[in-house]
Amino acid sequence: MSTSTVPLPSAADRADRLVILGVAASDSHAVANHLIAIALRAEGFTVVNLGTCTPVAEFADAVQRHPQAEAVIIGSLNGQIHADLHDLAEAKREGLIHCPVVVGGNLSVGSSKHESSTTRLYELGVDHVLAAPAQLVPLLDRLSTDGADRAPARPQAAAAAR
Numbered sequence: 065m066s067t068s069t070v071p072l073p074s075a076a077d078r079a080d081r082l083v084i085l086g087v088a089a090s091d092s093h094a095v096a097n098h099l100i101a102i103a104l105r106a107e108g109f110t111v112v113n114l115g116t117c118t119p120v121a122e123f124a125d126a127v128q129r130h131p132q133a134e135a136v137i138i139g140s141l142n143g144q145i146h147a148d149l150h151d152l153a154e155a156k157r158e159g160l161i162h163c164p165v166v167v168g169g170n171l172s173v174g175s176s177k178h179e180s181s182t183t184r185l186y187e188l189g190v191d192h193v194l195a196a197p198a199q200l201v202p203l204l205d206r207l208s209t210d211g212a213d214r215a216p217a218r219p220q221a222a223a224a225a226r
């Protein structure tokens with residue numbers, strides 16, 4: 065039996081790939097944002113890092129300036145992500161953000177996390193909710209090779225809740 069292996073992309077293969085990164089509007093936690101930017105650059109991505117306290121309108125402006133962006137990646141630590149993304153769906157409806165929106169961090173208030181908090185993020189227009197930064201590059205590579213990047217699949221549960 066033969067096994068075929070698809071080689072994983074290297075940093076050099078990602079030379080022309082760009083992502084937009086930032087921290088949600090009310091949130092000033094900077095450390096993870098810097099570390100994620102460094103890690104993505106080390107993997108070959110061009111990272112437009114908008115830093116902390118970035119409203120949806122600024123992510124939308126960045127997408128307009130960089131229409132080739134593969135994803136908007138938003139971190140949130142202070143538990144206010146749902147309020148911070150209240151205008152995301154509208155920005156996507158208006159075509160101001162046309163690439164997948166990926167969110168990660170500490171995504172609700174308190175230490176015990178409820179699934180409904182993630183479902184609400186999908187309802188707000190988020191396409192992917194990640195548990196850890198290590199999931200970012202595999203997701204971006206999958207979106208890129210699937211061609212699913214412009215029309216991301218959402219979990220059934222989230223679709224059903226809409």
Ligand code: B12
Pocket residue numbers: 090091092093094095096097099100137138139140141142143144166167168169170171172173174175194195196197198200
């Ligand atoms: C340092 C810190 C601050 C500093 C930030 C300084 C700065 N410029 O960054 C200051 C003092 C300003 C601050 C303020 C506040 N903070 Co604070 N802060 C912290 C602290 C101690 C460390 C955060 C940190 O840098 N960690 C190191 C980085 C590397 O890890 P991380 O941030 O946890 O991120 C990890 C994951 O979440 C994930 N991740 C993060 N971002 C992303 C993005 C993506 C896309 C992905 C996939 C993954 C991902 O990857 C990282 C590595 O695993 C944490 C407690 C803690 N020990 O974690 C609280 C904490 C985050 N803060 C908290 C709170 C509540 C606040 C305040 C509201 C406090 C207040 N009442 O004023 C304010 C909010 C300010 C604001 N407007 O956002 C809470 C959040 C609670 C919640 N969500 O339920 C925490 C958890 C403390 C706690 N246990 O209560 N804070």
